[in-house]
Amino acid sequence: MRTAPLLALLLLAPLAAFAQADTLYVGVQRPDGEPVVGATVQLGERGASTDAEGLTAFEDVAPGEHTVRVSFVGSLPVELEIELTAPGPWALAVNLEDATGLLGGVVVEGKQLERSRMARDGFFRRQQSGFGTVLDAEDLARRNPIVLSDALRGSVPGVLVQPGAFGTGVVSTRGRCRMGVYLDGSYSPALTEDLDIVPAQDVVAIEVYRGAQVPIQYRPVGRPGAACGVVLVWTTFSATNPR
Numbered sequence: 001m002r003t004a005p006l007l008a009l010l011l012l013a014p015l016a017a018f019a020q021a022d023t024l025y026v027g028v029q030r031p032d033g034e035p036v037v038g039a040t041v042q043l044g045e046r047g048a049s050t051d052a053e054g055l056t057a058f059e060d061v062a063p064g065e066h067t068v069r070v071s072f073v074g075s076l077p078v079e080l081e082i083e084l085t086a087p088g089p090w091a092l093a094v095n096l097e098d099a100t101g102l103l104g105g106v107v108v109e110g111k112q113l114e115r116s117r118m119a120r121d122g123f124f125r126r127q128q129s130g131f132g133t134v135l136d137a138e139d140l141a142r143r144n145p146i147v148l149s150d151a152l153r154g155s156v157p158g159v160l161v162q163p164g165a166f167g168t169g170v171v172s173t174r175g176r177c178r179m180g181v182y183l184d185g186s187y188s189p190a191l192t193e194d195l196d197i198v199p200a201q202d203v204v205a206i207e208v209y210r211g212a213q214v215p216i217q218y219r220p221v222g223r224p225g226a227a228c229g230v231v232l233v234w235t236t237f238s239a240t241n242p243r
Contacts, residue, residue, distance in 0.1 A: 022088025024061045028054045028070055031095050039072040039096065040183070040190040040197075047189045063088065069186060070094050073197045077184075077237045118234050121185050122215070123205065132209035133157070140203060147196040148203060148233070156208050159229075167194020170231050172210050177228035179210075182218065184235055191233065198233060207232035 024043065028036040028050050035054025040047060043066060048056040063086040071077040075096040084090050118124070127134045133156045135143075145151040149168045153161045159179070160171045169192065170179045181191035183198065190197055209215065210229035218230045 020086060021060045021062045022090070024058045024066075024084065025089065025091045026050075026056050026058070026068065026070075027091070027093045028056075028072070028096055029093065031097060036072055036075070036096055038190070038197075039070055039075075040188055042069040042183075042186045042188065043067075045187055047187050049190050061088070061090075068092065068094075069184070070096060071183065071188075071198070072096055073199060074098065077235065079237070117185060118205065121217075123207070123232075123234065126207065126215065132207055132213045133159075134208075135206045137204050140200075140206070145200045148198055148200045148206075149195045151200065151203075151206060152195075152208070152231075158210055159208055161195075168196050169193060170195060170208075172229045174210065174228075179208075179229040179231050180218075181231045181233060183233050184237060185232075188233075195231070195233075198235065202235045202237075203233055204236055205234040207234075 026041050026043075028039040028041065030036060035052075036050060037052055037054060039050045039054070041050060041056050042048075043058045043061065046058055048058065050056045061084065063084045065081065065083050068080045068082055069077065070080075075098060078094055078096065080092075080094070082092065126132070127136070135151060135155075140151055143151050143155065147168075149161045149170075152159060152170060158173050160173060162169055162171050170181065171177065172179055178192065181188055181195060183191055208229070208231050209218070214230050218232070
């Protein structure tokens, strides 16, 4: 997949000359200017969804380098490395391009995988350890899921796929609690509520961990689902982008 262009990174008028941490506003739109409602925006480990105007805001953001990821069903995901110079607040506008007709024929080569974000995160090491449940590209091809939750439905011990108020979630049978979902290494509130907003054909691997199996980097205190378990979803973007 390719990264959509960054439209603008604008420095707004400062609220106070001595301000340090401030607010980053992110607007997500189509190339024709139409706002994207419900897009998942991730700033490092923080996640949010865009409102009816395609906007979201992150408060208490410190100046410096940050990674912003934006994703939406049927669109090419975007990852941006930005640098915010003091003082804030700041505004970022992002274009999402339609993925229709651009996703076919994706080939992930071994050399790419070796330097991919998946490799750096420890995916292959965890796969070999035998802990948790790992579904790789071959497993997913055999299951041939229509929607992503089909890949987990009835095939992962101790896990149930259940509909909820906002979509299809993943529930651990131990405690009947909803598991947190991460997209390409970053927590996604939107996917935690509805796993099926990510097209199944974009996914190259899924990891499922419960209780003590959860990798240490995915155990943040206070995060929804942290004590219950986690589902790690890896897409073609994370497999081919060497950042």
